[in-house]
Amino acid sequence: MDLFIKKRIRAVQKGDQNAYADLVDLYKDKIYRLCYRMLGNQHEAEDAAQEAFIRAYVHINTYNPDMKFSTWLYRIATNLTIDRLRKRKPDVYLDEEVNGTDGLTMQAQLPSREASPEEAVESLELQETVQRAIERLPEKYRSVIVLKYIEDLSLQEISDILGLPVGTVKTRLHRGREALRKQLGHL
Template sequence: MDAVVKKIIIEVKKGDQQAFSELVEIYKDKVYQVAYRMLGNAHEAQDVAQEAFLRAYTNLETYDINRKFSTWLFRIATNLAIDRIRKKKPDFHLEDQVAGTEDLNYYSQIATDEALPEDQVVKFEMQEWVQNEIMMLPPKYRSAIILKYMEDLSLKEISEILNLPVATVKTRIHRGREALRKRLRDS
């Protein structure tokens, strides 16, 4: 795969703009998944994925052909997602009162967690719950947890994507895991 990708990148650098669409085709799903897992919103994830490919195209001259392209591309997507998270402000809080009601807050609007007979539904709900709890982690821990456990990347790859030393990545994964464990236990 890496040899094919290198060949495509060389073609793009020579001016073959059409060759870049091959790179998009190869990586579009993975880039979208990284963005979606960090943002939890399909529309925003699509925006971030498109922006990541646009930035990759315009900055391709700075890409080191001897490094893994996917790592470079995931770094761009992760940084864009983190920037978007930092700029976002919550629209409401669960403790806020629902407009037009007396003493009714958004917590009361959340469905119960009663177990359903279908195992698949329960599994899906569990995954969604864990994903929601991951979304509540600070971005620096969230990105490390997602890249490690959901994208199954190595510490070295995560280190390159986040542009951090491996030791810092290990610390963020550990602290993120601890924060997630506490969130899951307390909710």
């Protein structure tokens, strides 16, 4: 896989737009999911994901081949979503109401087994509750929680994406989990 990606990147750097389409196809779902979990709004997440891919394309010549392409792309997307969050709401508090579940469809995330209607409703409500709790986290905790638990990235990958020491990532994960635990303690 890495060889395929490196070949595609070299082709893009030589001007092959079709090679970039291959990279977009490979990462579009992951980048959208990251943006959605950070922003909590389908349309805004689509815009942010698209902008991340455009920025990556425009700056592909600055890509360091010693770094994983996915890490570089996640960093671009994470920085974009953080910038959008800062523009949207300058101060975020843990107990503050946050809107942003527009267009949220949780049906795709239901387990494939047949569930009773009651179980389906409970599952949707729980997922919506967790998503709202994540949205209420300050951006510095939200980003590490999403990257670790939603995107399943390692501490080192998160460190590379956010440009933070691993120790800081661990601290933010701990504090983010504690904040979520306080918000979701009633469950």
